Structure formats: C-alpha cells, structure tokens
Amino acid sequence: MPSKGRNEMNVHETYGKSFRGTAAENYQRYFVPAIAAPVADDLIATAALRTGERVLDVACGTGVVVRLAAERVGASGSVTGLDLNPGMLAVARSATPTDMSIDWQEANAESMPFADHAFDVVLCQMGLQFVPGKLAALREMRRVLTEDGRAIIVVPGPKPPLFAIMIDAIARHIGPEAATFGELVFSMHDVDELRELMRSAGFRDVDARALPKILRLPPPADFLWQYICSTPLSDIVLRTDDAVRTALEQDVCAQWQEFVQDGYLTFEVGMTSATGRK
Numbered sequence: 001m002p003s004k005g006r007n008e009m010n011v012h013e014t015y016g017k018s019f020r021g022t023a024a025e026n027y028q029r030y031f032v033p034a035i036a037a038p039v040a041d042d043l044i045a046t047a048a049l050r051t052g053e054r055v056l057d058v059a060c061g062t063g064v065v066v067r068l069a070a071e072r073v074g075a076s077g078s079v080t081g082l083d084l085n086p087g088m089l090a091v092a093r094s095a096t097p098t099d100m101s102i103d104w105q106e107a108n109a110e111s112m113p114f115a116d117h118a119f120d121v122v123l124c125q126m127g128l129q130f131v132p133g134k135l136a137a138l139r140e141m142r143r144v145l146t147e148d149g150r151a152i153i154v155v156p157g158p159k160p161p162l163f164a165i166m167i168d169a170i171a172r173h174i175g176p177e178a179a180t181f182g183e184l185v186f187s188m189h190d191v192d193e194l195r196e197l198m199r200s201a202g203f204r205d206v207d208a209r210a211l212p213k214i215l216r217l218p219p220p221a222d223f224l225w226q227y228i229c230s231t232p233l234s235d236i237v238l239r240t241d242d243a244v245r246t247a248l249e250q251d252v253c254a255q256w257q258e259f260v261q262d263g264y265l266t267f268e269v270g271m272t273s274a275t276g277r278k
C-alpha cells in the first residue's frame with residue numbers, strides 16, 4: 001500500500017535499474033502485473049458478475065479490479081472505485097481507458113459516501129487488512145448492498161517465506177519499521193476470523209476458504225527493488241546510502257536463490273477468500 005507522503009523517488013543506477021515516479025505509479029507499473037492482476041483474475045471469476053450489475057470495489061488502489069469488473073458488467077452496469085489514497089486514485093484514473101466510465105471516490109471504507117442498497121456487488125481485494133475498523137468497513141459494505149447483494153473479500157497471508165526473508169533483511173539492515181509493515185500486509189488471513197467477522201457484520205451464507213496462489217515474479221534483484229519502490233517500504237529504504245542498499249540486495253538475493261526457476265522467482269502465497277450475502 002503506497003503511502004501518501006512520498007512522491008518523487010531517486011534514480012538508482014547502482015542496481016542497473018531506474019525507478020522514477022511515485023509509489024502509486026510504481027504500484028501500477030510493477031506490483032499490479034506481478035501480483036494484483038493474477039489475484040484479481042481469481043476474484044473476478046468468483047464474483048461471476050452479470051451484465052448490468054452495479055459494482056463497488058472497496059480499497060480499489062490503482063483500479064485493476066475496477067477495470068475487469070467494468071468489462072464484465074458492460075455499459076448497462078456501473079462500477080465505482082473507492083480508496084482513501086488520492087495518489088492511488090490519480091493513477092487509477094490515468095490507467096483507465098477514456099471510454100470506460102468509472103465513478104472514483106476518495107473515502108474511508110469505514111464510512112462510505114453511498115446510499116443504502118446502492119450496489120449489487122461489493123468487492124475488496126487485498127485492502128481490508130489495512131483498515132483499522134474492519135467490522136465497521138464490513139458493515140458499510142453490507143449496508144450499501146441491495147437486499148440480495150453479495151460481497152467478495154480477498155486478503156493475503158500467511159506471510160510467505162519469500163516475503164519473510166525480504167522483510168527480515170530490511171529490518172536488520174535498515175530499521176524495525178519494515179517489520180511492522182510486513183506484519184500488517186499479511187495480518188488477516190485466518191479463515192475462521194474472516195468468516196466470523198463477516199457474520200458479525202450481518203452477512204449470511206458466508207463461505208470463507210484458503211485459496212493459495214502460485215505467482216511468478218521478476219528475477220530477484222528486479223523484484224526486490226520493484227516491490228520496495230511500490231510500497232511504503234520505499235520511505236524507509238531509499239533514505240539509506242548505497243552501501244546499505246547494496247548489502248541489503250546481496251543478502252536478500254542470496255536467500256531468494258531457492259525460489260528461482262528459469263531465472264524467475266516462483267512461490268506460493270496464501271489467499272483467503274470470503275463471499276457473503278446481505
């Protein structure tokens with residue numbers, strides 16, 4: 001989840017790679033094709049959207065789910081993307097074809113600016129774990145659904161060893177804030193916890209299950225810097241000097257060799273997926 005604060009990034013020729021732009025731009029450029037888009041394909045398949053449906057995507061980020069949903073519901077349907085972060089929404093707008101009419105809303109998932117019964121489907125991919133008031137957000141998702149509306153939530157975890165290696169190394173080489181972020185990203189994968197939370201919010205027919213996903217990522221050094229520059233970790237890591245970053249890269253890439261297949265990082269990440277009806 002890119003932070004709002006950081007904007008321009010330096011160019012890191014040291015690593016033979018150039019990272020420019022905001023964390024939100026790098027999220028769309030690197031994180032989306034490597035991770036968010038393959039996960040979104042599964043979410044959209046589960047949602048089984050129909051032509052004409054009104055869809056809300058909560059914590060939409062740069063809009064990968066929004067655009068897939070808009071293709072499914074067609075011109076007779078509608079799609080709204082809600083996110084707290086204006087930087088993510090700005091990239092979402094610019095990444096969306098001009099003939100795709102999307103309602104982008106900057107708002108908190110815990111208090112949504114929509115009337116009751118406004119949507120047939122609510123989606124939320126890899127966002128709920130960041131929301132402090134999870135029950136409030138789920139109650140809001142239920143409130144804005146029609147009487148027979150449905151919600152589909154996807155959250156990542158448990159923390160895969162590949163990410164544990166990177167987070168531990170950043171914490172050791174640079175500072176403990178990295179561990180806090182790493183814990184938060186994978187903090188909400190417990191199937192029973194998500195099922196109970198959805199039931200507590202009033203959803204019925206709740207079905208929560210673990211659906212692990214195999215991801216093929218870029219080669220180690222590329223993915224390391226792409227991930228850092230797409231997330232709030234950039235705030236911590238990019239303020240250090242070249243020697244620290246070189247040591248970090250060597251450490252992580254050495255440990256990641258066990259995940260390399262044909263030059264690419266390949267690993268399984270847990271995904272917890274839950275569906276429920278109003």
Ligand SMILES: C[S@@+](CC[C@H](N)C(=O)[O-])C[C@H]1O[C@@H](n2cnc3c(N)ncnc32)[C@H](O)[C@@H]1O
Binds near residue numbers: 002085088108132
């Ligand atoms: C990892 S990104 C996921 C974005 C998108 N769903 C995807 O799969 O690419 C998490 C998003 O949650 C958003 N977010 C975090 N807390 C939020 C809140 N309380 N209300 C709305 N959005 C929130 C962040 O701004 C960020 O865009």
